[in-house]
Amino acid sequence: MPKVIPVPDALSTPFWDAVNEKRLSLQYCTACRKLQYPPQQSCQVCASAAHLEWKDVNGRGHIATYIVIEDGRLNRRMPDQPYNLAMVTLDEDPTVNFYSNLPGTPPYAVPVGAPVEVVFEEVAPGQLIHEWRVIP
Amino acid sequence: MATQSQYSWRRDKDGLGVWEHRGKVAVAGVGHSPVDRRWDGVSMDQTLGAYTILACQRAMQEAGVTLDQVDGIICCQSHIAGASGGSASQWAPRPYFAPPYDSEWGLTLINAEWLIKQMQFPNIRYAPDNVPTISEMVGLAAQAVGDGLCHTCLVIYPTGNLEGRYRRGGENADDYARGARQWTVPWGNHGGNDFINIFPHNQYCLKYGGTHDDLAPFVVNQHRNGLLTPWGFNATHDIPQLTIEDYVSSRYILNPLRLWDCDRPVNASAAYLFTTAERARDMQQPPVYVLNHAQHNFRQRTTQPDLDEIEMWTDRAARRMYEGAGLGPQDVDIFNPYDGYATMTQFFLEAFQWHGVKRGEAFAFYAGDIRVEGPHPFCSSGGNLGNGRTRTAMYTDSIEQLRGTAGARQVTVRAETALAAFTTPSSGGWIMFGKHPS
Amino acid sequence: MARLISFDIDGTLEVGDPPGYITMEMVRRAKELGYIIGSCSDRTVSNQQRIWMAHDISVAFTVLKHQLPLVKAEFSAEQYYHIGDTNIDQHYAERAGFAFLYPDTSVDHLWFPH
Numbered sequence: 302m303p304k305v306i307p308v309p310d311a312l313s314t315p316f317w318d319a320v321n322e323k324r325l326s327l328q329y330c331t332a333c334r335k336l337q338y339p340p341q342q343s344c345q346v347c348a349s350a351a352h353l354e355w356k357d358v359n360g361r362g363h364i365a366t367y368i369v370i371e372d373g374r375l376n377r378r379m380p381d382q383p384y385n386l387a388m389v390t391l392d393e394d395p396t397v398n399f400y401s402n403l404p405g406t407p408p409y410a411v412p413v414g415a416p417v418e419v420v421f422e423e424v425a426p427g428q429l430i431h432e433w434r435v436i437p
Numbered sequence: 438m439a440t441q442s443q444y445s446w447r448r449d450k451d452g453l454g455v456w457e458h459r460g461k462v463a464v465a466g467v468g469h470s471p472v473d474r475r476w477d478g479v480s481m482d483q484t485l486g487a488y489t490i491l492a493c494q495r496a497m498q499e500a501g502v503t504l505d506q507v508d509g510i511i512c513c514q515s516h517i518a519g520a521s522g523g524s525a526s527q528w529a530p531r532p533y534f535a536p537p538y539d540s541e542w543g544l545t546l547i548n549a550e551w552l553i554k555q556m557q558f559p560n561i562r563y564a565p566d567n568v569p570t571i572s573e574m575v576g577l578a579a580q581a582v583g584d585g586l587c588h589t590c591l592v593i594y595p596t597g598n599l600e601g602r603y604r605r606g607g608e609n610a611d612d613y614a615r616g617a618r619q620w621t622v623p624w625g626n627h628g629g630n631d632f633i634n635i636f637p638h639n640q641y642c643l644k645y646g647g648t649h650d651d652l653a654p655f656v657v658n659q660h661r662n663g664l665l666t667p668w669g670f671n672a673t674h675d676i677p678q679l680t681i682e683d684y685v686s687s688r689y690i691l692n693p694l695r696l697w698d699c700d701r702p703v704n705a706s707a708a709y710l711f712t713t714a715e716r717a718r719d720m721q722q723p724p725v726y727v728l729n730h731a732q733h734n735f736r737q738r739t740t741q742p743d744l745d746e747i748e749m750w751t752d753r754a755a756r757r758m759y760e761g762a763g764l765g766p767q768d769v770d771i772f773n774p775y776d777g778y779a780t781m782t783q784f785f786l787e788a789f790q791w792h793g794v795k796r797g798e799a800f801a802f803y804a805g806d807i808r809v810e811g812p813h814p815f816c817s818s819g820g821n822l823g824n825g826r827t828r829t830a831m832y833t834d835s836i837e838q839l840r841g842t843a844g845a846r847q848v849t850v851r852a853e854t855a856l857a858a859f860t861t862p863s864s865g866g867w868i869m870f871g872k873h874p875s
Numbered sequence: 876m877a878r879l880i881s882f883d884i885d886g887t888l889e890v891g892d893p894p895g896y897i898t899m900e901m902v903r904r905a906k907e908l909g910y911i912i913g914s915c916s917d918r919t920v921s922n923q924q925r926i927w928m929a930h931d932i933s934v935a936f937t938v939l940k941h942q943l944p945l946v947k948a949e950f951s952a953e954q955y956y957h958i959g960d961t962n963i964d965q966h967y968a969e970r971a972g973f974a975f976l977y978p979d980t981s982v983d984h985l986w987f988p989h
Contacts, residue, residue, distance in 0.1 A: 306612060307619035338739055339620040345738055365743065366639040369692035372963055374609045374627040379962050383692070386625045388636050388741050398739050400624035409692070413643070430623050474892055601893070674892075676922075683919040688941040696917060 302380045304402075306425045312340050315355050320429050323421045327397065329356035336394045360419030362389040362433060365398065367411040383408045389417055389433045401433035444565070446580035447573070448761055449732040449866075451753065455763045456729045458583030460874030463717035463724035466502065466710030467833050468495025472670040472825050473704045475601035476544075481534070485597040485704060486543030490556055492708040493591055500710045501721035502589060504556065509563040509587030509711075511578050513570055514548035517596050517702075517826070523606025525599050525702070547595040547706070563587035570594070571828055572775075572858060572865030576730030578711040579868070588713050595706040596827050603702050620740055630861050631778050633742060635694045638780040640744035645797030649693035652779045653684040655803040655815075656697050656822055659776055662809055663823020665845040666834070670703050670825030698779040700821035707829040709836075714874055725836045726874045728854070729762035732866035747862045748796065751788030754860075754867065758789075762869040764854065766790040771838045771848065771855035773831035775865075776820035784862055786815070791856075814848040818857075828859035832868070839872045879911040879952035880985065881936075881943060881968075883959030884918055887978040890926060895960060896978040899930050904986055911935045911950050915943055915957060915967075940964070943971035958982055 309317040316339075319326035327336045330344035332352040343350040367387035373379065385408055391397040403411060404420065417433040424430050448456065470488030481487065489512075497507065516526045528544045537543050542551045549564035563586045568574055571594040578592040614622035626632045642648055660679040663671040670676070679697060687696040717724035735750045742750075759765055766789060774785035783799035792813050794802045807815040818834030821827065835855035837843040853872040860866055882888055882902065887895035906912050913936030914923045923937040936946050940963060947955060957968035958976045968975040976982045 303612075304624070305614045305622045307623050308613050308615040309619070310616070313619060339617075345736070366636050366643070368632075368635050368639070368694070369689070370625045371688065371692055372690045373625055375622065375625060376606075376610045377612055378625050379966070381625075382966060384625065386632075386691075388743070396738055398741050398743065400621060400626060400740055402624055424623065677919060677925070679919065680921075683921075686939060688917070688939060 303377060304422070304424045304430065305375060305377050306428055307430060312342065316340055317428070319355070319357070320421060320431050321427065323429070324357050325360045325419050325431055326355045326357045328353050336391070336397050338397050338399070358391060358393050361392040362399070362417050362419070363392065363395075364388070364403075364411060364413055364415050364417060364435070365390050366413060367403070369408050385409075385411055387411055387433070399431065399433065403435065404432050405434050444581075444586070446577050446584075447732045448576065448580075448730060448757070449734060451757055453757075453761060456761045458579065459728050459763065460726045460871065461714050462579045462582045462727040463712060463714045464709055464727070464836055464870070465712050465717040465720040465722055465724060466496040466498075466500030467836055468492040468497070468499060468708045469668040469829070469833065470706045472668065472673060472827060474670070474674075474701070476599050476704050478599070481538065484538060484544055485595050485706060486537065486547060486551065486555065488704070489547045489552065489593055489595045489706040489708070492706040493552070493556060493593060496591060496708040496710045499722060500712075502710060505559050507558055507589050507591055508560050509578070509581060509590030510549040510553060510558065510561055510593070511565060511568055511574055511581070511590055512547055512549045512552055512593040513568050513574055513595065514546055514566070515570065516546065517598070522603060523610070525602055526597070526607070528599065545597045545599065547593065552593065563590065570859065570865070571832070572860045573732050575709070575832065575868045576732055576866050578709075579727045579730045582711050582713060588716060590711045592709040592711055593706065594708075594827075594829055596703060596829075598702040598704045601702055601704075630781065631691055631694055631699065633861070633863070634747070634778055634781040635691055636741050637744040637747040637784070639693070641783070644744065645800075647800040649695075650685050651800035651803065652698065653681045655782065655807070656684055656779050657681055658807050659779075659816060659819050659822035661823070662817060662819030662846060663830075664819075665809065666819050666824050666830060667844070669819065669823060669830065670701060671819075671823055694778065694780060697822075700777050700826040703825035703827060705825065705827050707827060707833070709832065723840050725839045726871045728764070728869040728871045729758060730866060730868045731757045731761050733757065733860075734864040737863060742863065747784050748788070750862045751784045755788040755790075758856070758867045758869060764869070766793070769854055769856050770851050771814070771817060771835050773816055773818045773820070773835050773855065773857040775828070775831065775859050775861070776816060776822050777826070777828070777859070779822060781862060782816070785858070789856065791815070809846050810849050812850060814850060817843070817846055817848055819846075831857040831859060835870050839870055876951065876953040877909050877911050878954040879946070879950055879956065880905055881913055881915040881946060881955070881957040881973065883940070883957070883961075883964050883978075884914055884916040884923065884926065886960035887958055890930070897958060897982070899932065901986065902932060906932070908986065910985075911952060913937055913946065915940055915946070915959070941967050943967055943973055947971055947973070956985065
């Protein structure tokens with residue numbers, strides 16, 4: 302079933318443009334050498350925007366933990382229940398994490414600790430989102 | 438009237454030292470309205486506005502204070518469910534009623550202006566707008582009285598709900614995720630502390646051992662304490678005592694978060710009378726002194742806070758509170774942390790090290806004797822889980838325990854200090870009360 | 876073979892919170908018509924049983940909302956119905972192979988003699 306569609310704004314447009322090109326590109330402060338996601342107005346370490354740029358990451362991560370949504374409140378996703386919602390940490394920087402429904406992994410059968418790789422799913426014509434798939 | 442946003446009242450930084458007004462401000466009155474599940478849309482004596490007026494009257498009556506003696510009104514004017522509250526949070530587009538119910542004010546929202554007009558307070562000199570939720574509002578009141586902006590202040594927390602359900606419709610009915618929601622909603626996180634805390638809770642179980650259902654004794658005890666709270670929803674609606682079996686057989690909401698880990702939305706209001714310690718001593722109830730208030734607003738570093746962050750945040754909030762009160766874990770007699778979801782309370786317990794509970798020890802503590810009459814009367818209020826989502830039981834019970842008027846909930850251990858909060862690990866505030874000013 | 880009706884309580888029965896369309900008289904009548912009846916609710920089982928006792932109605936089952944498969948396993952029926960007012964009622968009903976009905980006039984046909 303269709304997922305809820307993200308609406309890019311001025312800050313996030315570069316991120317979503319990259320996703321639509323099937324690239325995972327995160328903000329990176331060259332001064333602090335710190336990736337951050339979601340994007341923010343300034344670096345979360347030095348509070349400056351002066352050294353923020355976008356950097357493609359390799360899209361590898363690990364499943365830290367997960368839940369199964371059985372009774373959520375999003376109208377659009379109710380037909381999908383139950384479905385997985387995992388917290389995925391980025392291998393390049395495990396303090397960066399993402400949500401994922403883990404396409405291809407049945408509900409309740411999530412291998413916590415397993416490696417995952419980023420994949421891209423269409424949620425609307427011309428709009429992809431980043432998802433994560435367990436690496437067999 | 439002052440706008441509180443221009444007033445620097447928060448104690449939201451580390452290293453502020455002992456609060457300058459420690460023991461000089463007191464709570465002198467408490468008032469609760471009936472606690473309903475919803476509003477029937479017909480009974481005008483049961484609107485959020487009517488209930489708020491009633492709560493104020495009860496607080497003033499308890500203190501022995503008249504309308505003309507009140508010079509401050511601090512009233513939270515935000516929806517408890519926010520923009521995703523849908524028709525539970527907004528009466529429109531249904532037709533309004535005759536004044537004073539000819540807008541959302543009085544039906545789903547209350548502010549100082551509406552209240553002052555309806556109750557005809559003649560001498561209000563401090564009634565800020567942009568008032569935060571009760572987690573911070575009690576701190577604002579304590580600071581305002583301490584600083585002399587007012588001397589006798591009603592602190593009012595209306596928790597409205599028209600339908601007895603939250604976050605149905607509104608933003609959650611949208612096919613699009615805008616703003617901050619673009620990072621969470623596409624994957625199913627509708628936004629709330631149910632999600633925020635369940636992931637760290639899972640990590641907690643992995644790190645320290647235990648399972649989610651180790652929360653069962655805590656939740657059951659909250660229900661027990663709620664049934665001992667005469668004004669609470671459970672006690673006034675004949676809700677049977679929850680058992681361990683009821684808990685572990687209940688369905689999942691966000692597996693492993695169970696139905697009974699979640700509080701019950703209600704339509705109710707509460708009021709507290711804050712005043713100077715001097716004035717409080719001449720009022721009808723034994724004063725309950727404010728020893729410190731502290732706030733926190735920690736920014737998460739990525740999509741989902743993890744266990745490390747939750748522990749770091751709660752540790753910092755605890756240090757901040759203890760420093761400002763000039764006290765330590767061994768000094769806290771009554772401990773009423775928030776239980777809005779059962780999955781967050783353990784983090785507060787361990788951060789504040791109440792009764793010596795350290796990181797990873799909460800589940801074993803829950804399995805022990807935490808009854809209100811026992812040696813470790815944890816959450817003597819019953820919180821939201823035991824009373825409905827008023828977010829005020831923690832404060833009322835703390836005050837009553839120190840007064841010695843908690844009735845069937847009165848603890849048998851020493852009751853001279855109390856720590857209370859509606860707060861989440863990331864943002865909110867704490868307040869420390871004392872039976873004595875120093 | 877008999878047919879079975881499972882009733883949600885809150886938002887469905889008149890004694891629920893909020894009150895719903897189905898009166899207790901309708902429940903009694905369903906039993907008289909030969910339906911196997913019971914409740915399926917988020918209320919605890921003891922709470923559900925208390926309601927039925929208070930109204931002097933003997934029911935065949937009292938289960939939690941996600942336990943309709945247990946009802947189906949225990950009772951053989953020609954048709955299984957669950958009447959409830961939320962999407963979760965529908966979700967669990969359909970997963971268990973029950974026909975889901977919303978508590979309004981659309982359920983009245985169940986009370987026509989069959």
